[in-house]
Amino acid sequence: MDSGPLAVGIKPKEKDAGNAACIVDVDQLSVIRGNKLILKDIDFKIQKGEFIGIVGPNGGGKTTLLLSILGILKPSKGKIKLFGNKPMSKNLDGKISWVSQAASNIPNDLRVTVRELVALGTINRKNMFWGWRDNKKVEQVIDMVGLRDVSKIDIGRLSGGQRQRAVIGRALASDAEIIILDEPLVGIDREAKNALLKLLDDLCHTEEKTIIMVSHDLAAVRHTTHRMVYLEGSIRFDGIPPDFPTLEELALLRGIKDVHGGHHYDHSEEDCDGEHD
């Protein structure tokens, strides 16, 4: 974590929280990709049942952090523990699920129904070869994600928001405790977005799922998540949404100078062609 004046919003509560229900522990993580230091000294813990929104500029390292938590990228320094285990360890089988942005881009000709996709989530290393499926769980999950009416329809024919829910359904069917979503709000309309965010929030409150969501939609993240992390190479903010920096503070955080020198041009006096009388 940055210790300079730009590192704001760290709540002692979060930093000093004990390890009791800490299920993700990222400790002094640095990650290098293609000879470039992408993440530097990332330090944070996630408690069970938290809904965390990770925001930040393009190239800020959000996906890199998620891939590191999943164990796909290896740290160049520091360590990550999930439920006390190294990422990808056998003990984590089925505990962590990844919902990629690609969910809303599923090809239209994909011949898999919602029910089949959700059922795929129940397959794990233990039941893979003897074909046992938890049908009750599948039906329960279909209701949970609100896709009962379209459960027999190919997912290629669903809207972006419905597809995203179907993929979340697969994650839920696997009984994953941590659901990681990279840009799930892209390509879905406002109504579907609100419904999806409500579903995620409900999952934290009623099912005690832990959700880590990366999104560029600052307003959505701010209004929905319980905790926000602003990532730009290092963590620049980690705290509750009401404490998230204003646009001016964010510009300061990012070292962006006001090109108008503090004077803001009043566009209300401007004609449509941009000329003044």
Ligand SMILES: Nc1ncnc2c1ncn2[C@@H]1O[C@H](COP(=O)(O)OP(=O)(O)OP(=O)(O)O)[C@@H](O)[C@H]1O
């Ligand atoms: N396979 C790769 N090899 C080398 N560098 C990479 C690779 N993938 C990403 N990077 C670099 O890592 C940095 C962080 O990328 P990352 O995808 O984590 O950012 P991000 O915050 O998720 O951005 P976006 O908001 O655009 O999704 C970028 O500078 C990017 O160019």
Ligand SMILES: [Mg+2]
């Ligand atoms: Mg990304």
